[in-house]
Amino acid sequence: xxxxxxxxxxxxxxxxxxxxxxxxxxxxxxxxxxxxxxxxxxxxxxxxxxxxxxxxxxxxxxxxxxxxxxxxxxxxxxxxxxxxxxxxxxxxxxxxxxxxxxxxxxxxxxxxxxxxxxxxxxxxxxxxxxxxxxxxxxxxxxxxxxxxxxxxxxxxxxxxxxxxxxxxxxxxxxxxxxxxxxxxxxxxxxxxxxxxxxxxxxxxxxxxxxxxxxxxxxxxxxxxxxxxxxxxxxxxxxxxxxxxxxxxxxxxxxxxxxxxxxxxxxxxxxxxxxxxxxxxxxxxxxxxxxxxxxxxxxxxxxxxxxxxxxxxxxxxxxxxxxxxxxxxxxxxxxxxxxxxxxxxxxxxxxxxxxxxxxxxxxxxxxxxxxxxxxxxxxxxxxxxxxxxxxxxxxxxxxxxxxxxxxxxxxxxxxxxx
Numbered sequence: 001x002x003x004x005x006x007x008x009x010x011x012x013x014x015x016x017x018x019x020x021x022x023x024x025x026x027x028x029x030x031x032x033x034x035x036x037x038x039x040x041x042x043x044x045x046x047x048x049x050x051x052x053x054x055x056x057x058x059x060x061x062x063x064x065x066x067x068x069x070x071x072x073x074x075x076x077x078x079x080x081x082x083x084x085x086x087x088x089x090x091x092x093x094x095x096x097x098x099x100x101x102x103x104x105x106x107x108x109x110x111x112x113x114x115x116x117x118x119x120x121x122x123x124x125x126x127x128x129x130x131x132x133x134x135x136x137x138x139x140x141x142x143x144x145x146x147x148x149x150x151x152x153x154x155x156x157x158x159x160x161x162x163x164x165x166x167x168x169x170x171x172x173x174x175x176x177x178x179x180x181x182x183x184x185x186x187x188x189x190x191x192x193x194x195x196x197x198x199x200x201x202x203x204x205x206x207x208x209x210x211x212x213x214x215x216x217x218x219x220x221x222x223x224x225x226x227x228x229x230x231x232x233x234x235x236x237x238x239x240x241x242x243x244x245x246x247x248x249x250x251x252x253x254x255x256x257x258x259x260x261x262x263x264x265x266x267x268x269x270x271x272x273x274x275x276x277x278x279x280x281x282x283x284x285x286x287x288x289x290x291x292x293x294x295x296x297x298x299x300x301x302x303x304x305x306x307x308x309x310x311x312x313x314x315x316x317x318x319x320x321x322x323x324x325x326x327x328x329x330x331x332x333x334x335x336x337x338x339x340x341x342x343x344x345x346x347x348x349x350x351x352x353x354x355x356x357x358x359x360x361x362x363x364x365x366x367x368x369x370x371x372x373x374x375x376x377x378x379x380x381x382x383x384x385x386x387x388x389x390x391x392x393x394x395x396x397x398x399x400x401x402x403x404x405x406x407x408x409x410x411x412x413x414x415x416x417x
Contacts, residue, residue: 006180007042007179007180007229008040008041008042008068008069008172008176008179009041009042009043009044009066009067009068010036010041010042010043010044010067010068010069010070010071011043011044011045011046011047011063011066011067011069011070011071012029012032012033012043012045012046012047012070012071012072012073013046013047013048013049013056013059013060013063013070013071013072013073014026014028014029014046014047014048014049014072014073014074014155015048015049015050015051015056015072015073015074015075015084015155016048016050016051016074016075016155017050017051017081019048019074020048020049020050026048027157028073028074028155028157028160029046029048031157031160031161031164032071032073032160032164033046035164035169037182037184038182039169039172039173040173040176040179040180040181040182041069041172041176041179042182044066044067045063045067047059047063051075051081051082051083052083053083053086053087053090054087056072056075056083056084056087056088056091057087057090057091060072060087060088060091060092060150061091064145064146064148064150067148068148068149068176069148069149069150069151069172069175070148070149070150070151071150071151071153071168072084072088072150072151072152072153073153073154073155073160074154074155075087075155076124076139076140076152076153076154076155077124077139077154077155078118078120078121078123078124079120082123084152085126085127085128085141085152088128088131088143088150088152089128089129091145092128092143092145094128094129094130095128095129096126096127096128096129097126097127097128097129098122098125098126099125099126099127099131099133100125101133102124102125102127102133103122103125105136105137106121106124106125106137109137124139127141128141128143130143130144131143131152134151134163134166134167135154135159135162135163135167138154138156138159138162138163139152139153139154139159140152140153140154140159140163140167142167142171149171149172149175151163151167151168151171153168180229180230180231181229181230181231181232181233181236182227182228182229182236183227183228183230183233183236183237183239183240184225184226184227184228185225185226185240185244185259185260186216186223186224186225186226186259186260187223187224187225187226187244187247187248187256187259188221188223188256188257188258188259188262188263188264189221189222189223189224189251189255189256189257190221190255190256190257190264190409190412191255191409192222192251192255193222194215194217194222197215197222197224197251198215200250200251201213201224201247201250201251204246204247204250206243209229210228210229210230210239211226211227211228211229211239211243212225212226212227212228213225213226213227213243213247214227219398219401219402220401220402220405221257221264221405224247224251226240226243226244226247228240228243254413254416257409257412263293264293264405264408264409264412265293265294265296265297265408266297267412268294268408268411268412268415269294269297269299269300269302269303271412271415271416272302272303272353272415273299273302273303275352275415277303277351277352277353277415278303278304278305278349278350278351278352278353279294279303279304279305279351279352279353279354279355279411280305280306280307280308280345280346280348280349280351280353280354280355281294281306281307281308281345281354281355281356282307282308282310282319282320282341282342282344282345282354282355282356282357283307283308283309283310283356283357284310284311284316284332284341284356284357284358284359285357285358285359285360285361285375285399285400285403286357286359286400286403286404286407287309287311287400288307288309289400289401289403289404290307290355290357290404290407290408291304291307293404293408294408305349305350305351306349306351308320308345308348310341313327313332316332316337316340316341319344319348320340320341320344320345320348321340321344321347321348322337322340322341322344323340326340331370332358333358333359333360333370333374333375333376334358334376335376335387335389337358337376338356338357338358338376338377338378338387339356339378339380339385339387341356341358341378342354342355342356342378342379342380342385342387343378343380343385345380346380346381346382352381352382353379353380353381353411353414353415354379354380355377355378355379355407355410355411356377356378356379356380357375357376357377357378357403357404357407358375358376359373359374359375359376359390359399359403360372360373360374360375361373361396361399361400361403362395362396362399363395363396371391372399373390373391373392373393373394373399374389374390374391375389375390375391375392375399375402375403375406376388376389376390377390377403377406377407377410379407379410379411379414381414386410386414388406388410390402390403390406392406
């Protein structure tokens with residue numbers, strides 16, 4: 001990487017008491033960070049502050065010291081608690097002045113929508129002196145201070161995203177034409193704990209600072225993330241593929257279910273379509289979570305045949321043909337019942353493969369030898385039936401979701417054979 005292509009590092013400030021109070025998630029920060037990285041920019045830091053003026057001023061002063069650019073979202077509305085414009089004016093020692101063009105545009109928008117003008121809307125048109133207005137009918141402006149460009153964007157996600165695409169990114173690219181390329185990949189790992197992944201990869205050395213490998217544990221699977229910095233797309237992609245090959249070699253291809261957005265339900269769907277197979281699902285404790293995930297993929301009707309939600313024993317007998325004697329002898333949560341459910345679902349649906357899940361999600365229902373979290377998962381094809389026993393930990397919904405994930409993992413592995 002040449003000196004001219006040094007990393008362009010910025011900072012992000014999100015404003016809003018509603019974020020700090022946990023009323024809404026900070027999805028804007030996630031969107032902006034990902035958007036910047038995919039266009040050759042990085043965030044050095046991100047911070048969320050409340051609606052108080054002094055907090056916004058302090059955040060601006062701090063982030064200006066080590067940033068090539070600053071993005072600020074939120075607090076640009078017409079209400080009393082929207083104080084970002086006033087805080088920016090005070091932080092940069094500038095007066096607030098009415099932007100006549102913005103005011104006229106807002107008045108025209110109100111007329112088109114049959115709305116009356118108000119004093120609160122007057123507040124929207126007051127911007128720090130020297131600010132460049134961006135966005136026609138929405139809040140937003142650009143202001144430079146000590147050679148650092150600051151982008152003030154609305155907190156409304158759709159408006160923020162539009163201004164990022166139409167105004168911020170083109171302006172950043174113009175200001176910083178020489179910048180590196182970032183290529184990122186997520187490897188979705190099944191069946192290996194984070195500690196095991198770390199142990200298998202710890203001796204790998206990338207010999208340069210352009211490669212960053214991280215571990216991102218999810219509730220149901222683990223992600224290995226690769227970020228490569230390069231002078232151009234081709235060299236960065238080639239380096240990423242080298243790193244990926246080393247990681248696959250250490251972890252084993254049988255543990256890598258997909259890359260990036262390749263969810264298990266997406267991968268399983270592709271496998272089923274490639275085989276021209278139909279799948280059926282019989283669910284007890286998961287109550288439809290598995291079929292919901294499978295059918296969340298567009299085109300799932302090509303391979304998803306039907307689902308049986310057999311919560312009670314009577315339903316298992318009537319809909320799946322589970323023998324009463326088997327239930328009496330082994331109970332609903334057992335290896336034989338899971339096997340009979342899967343085989344019954346496959347036969348009833350005339351499907352090529354079927355999944356079945358039965359278990360104790362809690363918080364009550366545990367018994368000696370079968371504590372809360374005990375789940376049996378079965379997968380049946382025309383040639384064989386496989387049954388797994390799991391003991392999941394956590395509250396009811398976590399157990400249910402872990403069971404759904406484990407069922408899809410089992411189906412994925414069966415389809416790989």
